[in-house]
Amino acid sequence: MKYDVLIVGAGVTGALLFLALKNKNINVGLIDSRDKAPNSYRHLSLNNKSMTFLKELDAWNVISKNAFEYNQIKVWDQEGTGFIDFNVNELEKNIPNIGFIVKEGDIQNSLLSLVSDSKNLLWSCNLEKIEKINGDIHCETSKGKLETKILIGADGIQSSVRNLSSISSRTWSYNQTAIVANFSVPQTDPCIRQTFTSVGPLALLPMNETELTMIWSIDDTKAYDYIGMNEDDFINEIHQSFGEKLPEIKFSAKRQSFPLKHLSAKTFARGNVFLVGDAAHHIHPLAGLGLNAGIGDVKSLSDLITPESLLQVKQIEDRYNRQRIPINLALAAAMEAFKRGFEQKNIWIRLIRNHAFSLTNKLTFLKNKFIELATEL
Ligand SMILES: Cc1cc2nc3c(=O)[nH]c(=O)nc-3n(C[C@H](O)[C@H](O)[C@H](O)COP(=O)(O)OP(=O)(O)OC[C@H]3O[C@@H](n4cnc5c(N)ncnc54)[C@H](O)[C@@H]3O)c2cc1C
Incomplete structure (x- = not known):
């Protein structure tokens, strides 16, 4: 042929x-x-x-x-006070949403x-x-x-x-493994939430009205503990690490893992x-x-x-x-x-990072730039 x-x-x-x-x-x-x-x-x-x-x-x-439309992204640092909220209604650019899952x-x-x-x-x-x-x-x-x-x-x-x-x-290896799983919840909202936990970034994305998908990129030294954990302990870890109150979550699709490089x-x-x-x-x-x-x-x-x-x-x-x-x-x-910034355990770098997070949240110009990158790549 x-x-x-x-x-x-x-x-x-x-x-x-x-x-x-x-x-x-x-x-x-x-x-x-x-x-x-x-x-x-x-x-x-x-x-x-x-x-x-x-x-x-x-x-x-x-x-x-x-496809499930989302119009907000919230990102925060679990070990500090830094917080950024990207909300489509506050952006310069007139767009109906940030994207779709x-x-x-x-x-x-x-x-x-x-x-x-x-x-x-x-x-x-x-x-x-x-x-x-x-x-x-x-x-x-x-x-x-x-x-x-x-x-x-x-x-x-x-x-x-x-x-x-x-x-x-x-x-090169990122020395992290992504654990991906889906959960059912009573109700979702059109917002992606991501927190930088002590073991790596944990994101929850709405898949539909009643399900969330999770991507937790965990340092390789700890990843096997999390992959091997029973379901109840794993859900407990999410509740404890997330930093924002979550509703009751139940597995709707089992964990998969992806080495990250x-x-x-x-x-x-x-x-x-x-x-x-x-x-x-x-x-x-x-x-x-x-x-x-x-x-x-x-x-x-x-x-x-x-x-x-x-x-x-x-x-x-x-x-x-x-x-x-x-x-x-x-x-x-x-x-x-991003990845290097957030894996820092050094207290000074963490302080600067929290400050940068809080500052970015106040600077509409920077937030608009971030959204431009995420939507126009
Ligand atoms: C945990 C995780 C979460 C992610 N989340 C996002 C996200 O939210 N948004 C986003 O934009 N990206 C995300 N990505 C990235 C995204 O998944 C990948 O970039 C994308 O799936 C790559 O698609 P692809 O078609 O290039 O390759 P693949 O999906 O890998 O497809 C390759 C195909 O090639 C075939 N193939 C391989 N070798 C041969 C061969 N020798 N002969 C014939 N066929 C062959 C395979 O069978 C396969 O079907 C994520 C990645 C990971 C790991």
Whole structure:
């Protein structure tokens, strides 16, 4: 089989790019090593920029049916008095909300359901080897040989496309593990709450009217204690660590854990190979921006790839690198600063941190800047 564009990985970024390029009548294929879409029950926050792109592709109608809108973010430091409240009604910018919480499986399934002709989507197809012959890329997969002009790695943090094309990356562990779980509560409100506890940031996000999803990024030295804890003790820990009174919470989906590491590929495009999403960059989930950054990559690449531009792939590579590397490096640096700032045990740094938190809460200008980053990435 021969394609103009072959995408490896049918996660959210791969599925979205497949849909966007299909809509432009590009001869595109999509492969994934899994046997089907996993319907992941992890919930992610989507910002307005991602939502606008999904709208352009007529995908938002379907996804929005199960999306929960939020209009406030409260962040505080458990070990001090610092507190920031981002409320959509107090912001300069006239926006109806800050973003949406959506189930990862719903986004992926909705995108794939919108591709009317899915004969170019191959499940149980693992990319194993690539070779460049006469300008085209020849791929060996578990389902046979595939040829393409452009190969796109949307295959996640362990990206085979990145490794097989020898694109190197900078990577380090955040020394934290994210524990994710869902809880039922009597009633939610449209607010994300995040507190910096002594073991790491703990966030509770409303999934719908009666459920919350939790992401607690816990220092590796303590993470196994929390993963192994029985459910009642774990809920007790949340109540004690949260710092704001919580209603009664009950598990509605069991705990999952994700080791957290940073990754930045040294280039996002080279030699007819492109990387999008986690294959190109992976950041700490504390600001809920990783997938939004991946959707930004897809938007950029789907604008750059047209039937005409396929004749000048080098130009697409240069533009894509220029558009996406700086913004992702800036985001990675911001996440690193946040994380390092909050893991400090030094009393002086903690005092300054609390002061900075309180000051930021009073400075509308700074709050508007934060929201701009969170909504416009
Ligand atoms: C705890 C946690 C919470 C998060 N919360 C948020 C949030 O609130 N908001 C946000 O924006 N981001 C969030 N993120 C980040 C977000 O989850 C990721 O950025 C996003 O899911 C990455 O999507 P992707 O499509 O790039 O990769 P993936 O979802 O990893 O998809 C990769 C696909 O490639 C396939 N594949 C891999 N290797 C091969 C191969 N050799 N051949 C064929 N197929 C292959 C896999 O089967 C998979 O389907 C969070 C991350 C974590 C860990």
